[in-house]
Amino acid sequence: MHLALIGCGLMGGSFALATQHGGAVTHVTGYSIPHSSAQHFFELGVIQQIALSAAEAVATADVVMLATPVATLPHLLTDIATALKPQTLVMDVGSTKRSVQQAAVDILGDKAHFFVPTHPIAGKEQAGHAEPRTHLYQNKTVILCPNEQTHPKALSLAHELWQQTGAHTQELNALDHDRGLAAVSHLPHLLAFAYMDALLAQTDHQQLLALGGPGFRDFSRIAGCEASIWKDILIDNQDQILPLLQAVRQSTLELELLITKNQPKKLESVLNQASQARINWP
Amino acid sequence: MHLALIGCGLMGGSFALATQHGGAVTHVTGYSIPHSSAQHFFELGVIQQIALSAAEAVATADVVMLATPVATLPHLLTDIATALKPQTLVMDVGSTKRSVQQAAVDILGDKAHFFVPTHPIAGKEQAGHAEPRTHLYQNKTVILCPNEQTHPKALSLAHELWQQTGAHTQELNALDHDRGLAAVSHLPHLLAFAYMDALLAQTDHQQLLALGGPGFRDFSRIAGCEASIWKDILIDNQDQILPLLQAVRQSTLELELLITKNQPKKLESVLNQASQARINWP
Numbered sequence A, B: 001m002h003l004a005l006i007g008c009g010l011m012g013g014s015f016a017l018a019t020q021h022g023g024a025v026t027h028v029t030g031y032s033i034p035h036s037s038a039q040h041f042f043e044l045g046v047i048q049q050i051a052l053s054a055a056e057a058v059a060t061a062d063v064v065m066l067a068t069p070v071a072t073l074p075h076l077l078t079d080i081a082t083a084l085k086p087q088t089l090v091m092d093v094g095s096t097k098r099s100v101q102q103a104a105v106d107i108l109g110d111k112a113h114f115f116v117p118t119h120p121i122a123g124k125e126q127a128g129h130a131e132p133r134t135h136l137y138q139n140k141t142v143i144l145c146p147n148e149q150t151h152p153k154a155l156s157l158a159h160e161l162w163q164q165t166g167a168h169t170q171e172l173n174a175l176d177h178d179r180g181l182a183a184v185s186h187l188p189h190l191l192a193f194a195y196m197d198a199l200l201a202q203t204d205h206q207q208l209l210a211l212g213g214p215g216f217r218d219f220s221r222i223a224g225c226e227a228s229i230w231k232d233i234l235i236d237n238q239d240q241i242l243p244l245l246q247a248v249r250q251s252t253l254e255l256e257l258l259i260t261k262n263q264p265k266k267l268e269s270v271l272n273q274a275s276q277a278r279i280n281w282p
Helices: A008-023 A035-046 A054-060 A070-080 A096-112 A152-164 A176-201 A204-208 A213-223 A227-236 A238-260 A265-279 B009-020 B035-044 B054-058 B070-080 B098-114 B152-164 B174-200 B205-210 B216-225 B225-236 B238-260 B266-279
Strands: A002-006 A026-031 A065-066 A089-092 A115-120 A140-145 A169-172 B004-008 B029-031 B065-068 B089-092 B115-120 B141-144 B170-172
Touching: A002 A008, A002 A054, A002 B170, A008 A026, A008 A035, A008 A065, A008 A152, A008 A238, A008 B152, A026 A035, A026 A054, A026 A140, A035 A265, A054 A070, A065 A070, A065 B205, A070 A096, A070 A227, A070 B174, A089 A152, A096 A115, A096 A152, A096 A176, A115 A152, A140 B115, A176 A213, A176 A227, A176 B089, A176 B216, A176 B238, A176 B266, A204 B089, A204 B141, A204 B170, A204 B174, A213 B174, A213 B216, A213 B266, A227 A238, A227 B152, A227 B238, A238 A265, A238 B029, A238 B174, A265 B174, A265 B225, B004 B009, B004 B054, B009 B152, B029 B035, B029 B152, B054 B070, B065 B070, B070 B098, B070 B216, B070 B225, B089 B098, B089 B152, B098 B115, B098 B174, B098 B205, B115 B152, B141 B152, B152 B170, B152 B238, B170 B238, B174 B216, B174 B225, B174 B238, B225 B238, B238 B266
Parallel strands: A002 A026, A002 A065, A065 A089, A089 A115, A140 A169, B004 B029, B004 B065, B065 B089, B089 B115, B141 B170
Antiparallel strands: A115 A140, B115 B141
8 A cells, every 4th residue: 555644753654664564555655844854754764755745645645644733734634635536545643633523524525534533642752853663553542533424444444554553443433532632631731831831930940840859750741742732732622621621720729728728637538539540540 | 776767658668678778777666556567567577676655666766767647747756755865866758848847846855956857759659558678769869958956967877877778868958848849749749639630520530531641641640649648748838839839820821821812823832931841851
C-alpha cells in the first residue's frame, strides 16, 4: 500500500516507520509545512518521496495519515478533498475527535465514509523536536472513532494498520472519546499549565522551583508539552473540559473549607476517597 | 550511639537501618502506636528493643528520631521533655517545619537547642504499608531547619547522620522551607486530591478513569498518598498553601478566558511560558 503522510513529526513518522516495518506499507509520500521536515524525513528514510502539496501527496495513496495539529485539519481536508481516490482510507492522530469527524462529513462528502478518526494514546510528553521511532506505539492504546456512516472496509483497515504498529485498538464514539480525554488528559494538562504559571507569578519562583522533588516532577511533567498543540486541543474541546474544570473548582473549594475550618477528620475522609480511587486505578 | 525511634514506619525505619548500616548507630529502641508496628520492627531487626512509652524510649538515647505525623509532634514533645538527656539530638521528619520548631521552643526549654527539624524529600508516594529500606535516602535531599538557638554540635551531628544515610543535606530556615514545600509539594498534592475527587463526582467516572494514560498516571500519582498524613500537612501549612492555591485559581481563570474568547495566539503564549519553565527545570 502507498501511504501519504501529511505532517512530518513524531506521531506520523512513527506510524510510517511501523507500518513499513510491518510490511503493510511499501511506499510513503510525505508533505509538510515547513518543507524542511519532509526533507529531513526523506534523509532519514522515513518517506521515499516528497510532495509539493497535500493534494499531490494523497493523489495516488491508498492510505492517508493526517498528522498535523487539530486546528489545521479542516483546512487540510479541503486541500485534499478532490485529489483523494474514492476509497482511500484517511486517518488523523489528533487529541479531539468530534470536530474532525464533523469537518470530514462537511468537506469530504461520500469520501467521508472512508475517514476514520484515530487517537493513539502515546507520543511525546515534552515540547520540541523528537525523532520518529518504529516502536513508539508498541503496547499503546489507539482509539478509533467510527460513526454509523463509516465503511466497514475502512474501519477494518484502520484496525489492521494500527495493530501492525504494535498498538491495541479500541472503538469509542467521538463524543465519549472527547469527554473521556477531557477528563484524563486535557483537564490535567490545563491544571498543570495553570499550576506552572501560578508558580512563575511568584517573585521567588526560582528558589521555589529549586526545591521540587519527585512529586513535583511527575505532577508538572505534562506542563512541558508543546503549547502550539495544546492551545488547539483546549479550544477545540472546551465544551467538555470546562465543566470538568468547574468540578475541580468545587472540590478544591470543599477541601479549602475543611482546611480553614480545621476539620481534620472530614478532610481525611475526602482525601481518602481520592487516595483510594487512585490506588485502585489499574 | 543509641537511637530512640518514635514511630515505626517507612521514614523512621529507613533512617534507623541506614544509620546502623553506616555504623553511627549501634542500638535502637523503638516505640510506636500501635505497639504492633514496633513489634514488627523488632522482628525485622530494625530495632533491638521495644519501649512501653516515648519517655522510656528516649531516656538513654543520644539521638531521638520523631517519625510520626505532623499533628502528633507537640504532644510527643510534651511526653519526652522531662526524660530527654540535656544534649540529646532530637529530629523529626515531618513535611512542615515552623510548627514543630515553635512547639520545641515552647515545650523543651533549653533542650530545644538540640532539636533540629529535618525533612527528607523522599518517602512513599502511595498510601499503605511499606517496609523500611536501608537505601531509601540514597541521593535524596534532606532539608535541615536550624534557627539562631540551634547548638552547633546538634546541627553538625544532624548533618553527619543524614549524610550517613546517603542523602545530601541542605539548610533552610523553617519559613523558607514551608513556603517552598507549599509550592512544589503541598499545593500539587491538594490539586491532585481535588482533581481525583472531581472525577469521582462524575457519574461515569469508571469509564473516564479507564481511559487514563501516562499523563494521567503521573499527574494523579500523588493523589494516592496517605490521607491521614496529608490532612495534617494541609492544615498545618495552610497560611503558605492557600495563597498559592489562589494564584492557581487566577491563572486557571486566565486560561479559561483565553479559551472561551477563542484567542489561540495569546493562549499559546501563556501555555508556552509554563512549558518552557517546566522544560528548563533541572
